[in-house]
Each structure stands twice: as structure tokens, then as C-alpha cells.
Amino acid sequence: MAIFYTLLLFMIIAAIIAVETKNLLSAVICIGAIGFGASLMFLFLRAPDIAITQIVVEVLGLIILIRATIARDLTFISGDREFFGVVVSVVIVFVIFLAGVKVFETLSVFGSPIFALVPGAASQTYIAEGLERTGAANIVSSVILDFRAYDTLGEATVLFTSIIGATVIMREKAKKLLEDPDQ
Amino acid sequence: MKGMTVIVKTIASWVKVLIFLFGIYIVLFGHLTPGGGFAGGVILASSYVLLMLAFGRECVEENLPLPVASKLDCLGALFFALIAILGLAFGGIFFVNFLYQKYLPGKPLELISAGTIPFSNIAIGLKVGASLFLIIFVLSVFCKDFKCKESQKETEPGGVAGANG
Numbered sequence: 335m336a337i338f339y340t341l342l343l344f345m346i347i348a349a350i351i352a353v354e355t356k357n358l359l360s361a362v363i364c365i366g367a368i369g370f371g372a373s374l375m376f377l378f379l380r381a382p383d384i385a386i387t388q389i390v391v392e393v394l395g396l397i398i399l400i401r402a403t404i405a406r407d408l409t410f411i412s413g414d415r416e417f418f419g420v421v422v423s424v425v426i427v428f429v430i431f432l433a434g435v436k437v438f439e440t441l442s443v444f445g446s447p448i449f450a451l452v453p454g455a456a457s458q459t460y461i462a463e464g465l466e467r468t469g470a471a472n473i474v475s476s477v478i479l480d481f482r483a484y485d486t487l488g489e490a491t492v493l494f495t496s497i498i499g500a501t502v503i504m505r506e507k508a509k510k511l512l513e514d515p516d517q
Numbered sequence: 518m519k520g521m522t523v524i525v526k527t528i529a530s531w532v533k534v535l536i537f538l539f540g541i542y543i544v545l546f547g548h549l550t551p552g553g554g555f556a557g558g559v560i561l562a563s564s565y566v567l568l569m570l571a572f573g574r575e576c577v578e579e580n581l582p583l584p585v586a587s588k589l590d591c592l593g594a595l596f597f598a599l600i601a602i603l604g605l606a607f608g609g610i611f612f613v614n615f616l617y618q619k620y621l622p623g624k625p626l627e628l629i630s631a632g633t634i635p636f637s638n639i640a641i642g643l644k645v646g647a648s649l650f651l652i653i654f655v656l657s658v659f660c661k662d663f664k665c666k667e668s669q670k671e672t673e674p675g676g677v678a679g680a681n682g
Contacts, residue, residue, distance in 0.1 A: 469617045470548040470631035478553070479637045483612040486637075487601060490644060494594050497648040501587070504655045 337378060345371040359400070366396040370430075377437045520573040529571035536564040544642035548631040554641025561646035566653055574657055583654065586647050593644030600633050600640065 345368050352364035369392030376385035460477055470476035478486050520526060543550075544557030569577045601612045608615035617623070617632025624630055 465625055468614055468631055468634065469623060469625055470634045471626050472548050472550060472553070474551070475548045475553050475634055475638070476631070479548075479634045479641075480612075480614050483601070483637070486641070487597065487612070490594060490597055490641065493645065493648055494590070497590060497651055500652055501655055504658070 338375065341371050341375050341378075362396065362399045365399070366392060369395070374430075374433055377433075378440075380440065520576070521571050525571050529567055533564050533567055536560060536567065540564065540642075540646070544638055545635065546628070547638035547642075548634045549626065549628070554638040555645050557638070558642040558645030558647075559649060561642065562649035562653070565650050569653070569657065574654070577654070581650070583651070586651050586654070589643055590647035590651060593640050593642075593647060596640035597637060597644065600637055604633070 348364045348367040348371065352361045352368070355361050355364070369388065373385045373388040373392065376388055460481060461473065464473045464476045464481075465471060468476040468480040470480070540557050540560035540563075542557075543552040543560055544554055547553035547557065565577060565581065568580065604613040604615050605611045608618065614632040614634070616636075617630075617634075621629070621632060623632075628635075
């Protein structure tokens with residue numbers, strides 16, 4: 335339980351720094367720290383798939399945000415502060431590595447099914463009664479389109495929204511408007 | 518001359534039909550064999566990407582115009598939502614498999630079985646295929662215009678041959 339409070343304290347401090355700091359790049363890095371803290375929390379709560387999604391989204395968002403802010407104020411670090419930065423990043427990487435090792439000890443052995451650990455798990459019901467209750471021979475299909483169809487609806491909505499965004503940003507009329515705002 | 522060489526064009530014109538047919542098979546038999554709407558939709562989109570690479574963007578634009586692809590995308594999303602709402606109307610629960618439970622049980626391991634799952638697969642396949650096609654098409658339009666502009670800045674205008682889509 336102590337690790338959750340530590341992570342929570344870390345995330346709250348990072349959030350306060352992100353709001354209060356004047357430097358845009360430090361604010362972006364603090365937001366990244368919040369995201370990595372959240373993904374570590376998901377790992378310790380035994381939800382590795384959500385942690386993977388969180389870390390991927392965090393890395394992508396961090397890259398985009400840094401790319402957007404670094405053009406505005408470019409800061410170079412040199413001298414003693416360079417050595418300090420190297421030491422801090424090595425220590426942080428080492429701590430994250432230790433946390434990862436700790437988390438992998440809590441996961442079950444690779445290859446052993448998860449319902450062996452949890453007797454009343456939902457996956458057991460899906461495997462035993464999937465064909466009888468949905469009529470689909472493909473168990474994956476029966477899970478994603480019958481038992482868990484809400485998830486599929488959400489994913490389809492995400493895809494639909496992203497396509498609308500991409501086509502609106504990149505259509506030719508919008509590009510011309512960006513080039514010549516007078517027209 | 519638009520597109521790639523004659524060899525690539527000939528092979529692509531033979532293979533595109535097989536790829537499209539395989540995508541339709543994967544979508545339709547998603548409830549029986551591995552695969553389903555998402556994988557089948559990606560295969561359907563990849564057949565159009567092959568056409569785009571081999572014959573150039575204009576050929577694909579004549580074959581499947583951008584507004585039609587956009588409407589197919591919306592139709593797939595609408596169809597999937599409609600299946601969910603029909604479950605609420607006929608079965609009483611959102612997304613319930615009302616066809617299998619009440620009207621059309623079918624036999625397991627046959628094509629007509631599993632109620633609404635094949636229809637959901639078709640809707641998802643339509644949606645994913647059209648959206649991936651739209652993304653690649655829009656990105657290719659964007660990249661090509663960008664490249665044209667860059668080279669026009671460097672050299673005199675008109676020196677760009679549209680080799681790739």
C-alpha cells in the first residue's frame with residue numbers, strides 16, 4: 335500500500351510543478367512524469383495491458399508535445415548542469431528498471447492460463463459456454479462481438495473520430511486556407 | 518507514365534482480385550475461422566493500397582472516389598450502432614444477440630449461425646477497410662503536394678515526375 339501513496343505523492347508534486355513552472359519544456363516533461371507514474375500504478379495493480387496502453391500513449395503524446403514546444407524555446411544545457419542531468423537520468427532509468435523487475439515477479443508464469451490463478455474468472459465462463467450461448471465457433475469473435483461488444487463499439491468510435499480528424503485537417507481546401515489565409 | 522513498371526502492373530492486376538476476395542472471405546467467415554472484421558478490413562484496404570502503389574493515385578481515385586469511401590466508412594459505423602440498437606429494441610438489452618436467441622439459431626460450425634455476430638463482422642470490416650483506405654489516401658495526397666512544393670523551391674517548377682502514389 336505504501337508504494338501507491340509514494341507514487342501518488344510523486345504524481346501530485348509533478349502536477350503542481352507542471353502547472354506552476356514558467357518553462358514550457360519542463361511543464362511537458364512533468365506531464366510525462368505523471369503519465370509514467372500512472373502506468374507504474376497500473377502495473378502494480380496487475381493490469382499490464384492497460385499499463386502498456388498508457389505507456390504507449392504517454393510516449394507518443396510526449397513526443398508530439400516536445401516537438402510542438404521545442405520549436406518555441408530551445409534550451410541548451412552545458413557545463414556542470416550537463417553532468418547533473420546525466421546522473422539524474424541514469425538514476426531514474428535504474429529505478430524504473432528495478433520497479434519493472436519487481437512487477438514481473440508478481441505476474442504469473444508465461445504460458446500458464448490466468449484462470450488457474452482465479453477460480454471464478456470470467457474467462458472460464460467464456461471458454462466453457464461460448465459456443466452454446468452465442469453460436470460462434472470462433473471464441474475470440476464471440477468474446478469481442480457478443481460478450482464484450484461495448485469495447486468494440488468504443489474502439490470503432492475512436493477509429494471513426496480519428497479518421498474524421500485526419501481528413502478534416504489534411505483535406506485540400508484546409509491546406510490552401512493554411513497557405514493563403516486571405517482567400 | 519504513371520505508376521511503376523509493366524511487370525508490376527501486370528502482376529498487380531492479377532493479384533488484386535485474389536487479395537480482395539480473401540478479405541471478403543476473412544470478413545464473412547470471422548465467426549468460424551480465425552480472423553474477423555478488423556483483419557478482413559485491413560486486407561480489403563491493402564488491396565487498394567497495392568493498386569495505389571502500382572497504378573498511381575489517379576487510378577484509385579477513379580475507382581473509389583474519396584466521398585464514396587467516406588460514405589462507406591460512415592455506413593459501417595451506422596450499421597454497427599444499428600445492430601446494437603436493434604438488440605435493445607427486440608431483445609431488451611443493448612447489444613444482445615437477439616437473432617441467435619430468438620429468431621435464427623442456426624447450427625454451430627455453419628455459415629448461417631451465431632446470430633448478429635456475422636453482421637457485426639461485416640459492419641466492422643466495412644468501417645476498418647474504408648477508414649484505413651481514407652487515411653492512406655489522404656496521407657499520400659498530403660505527402661505528394663509537400664514533396665512537390667519542396668522540389669519547386671529548390672529547382673525550377675514542373676520538374677517532378679509522379680513516380681509513386
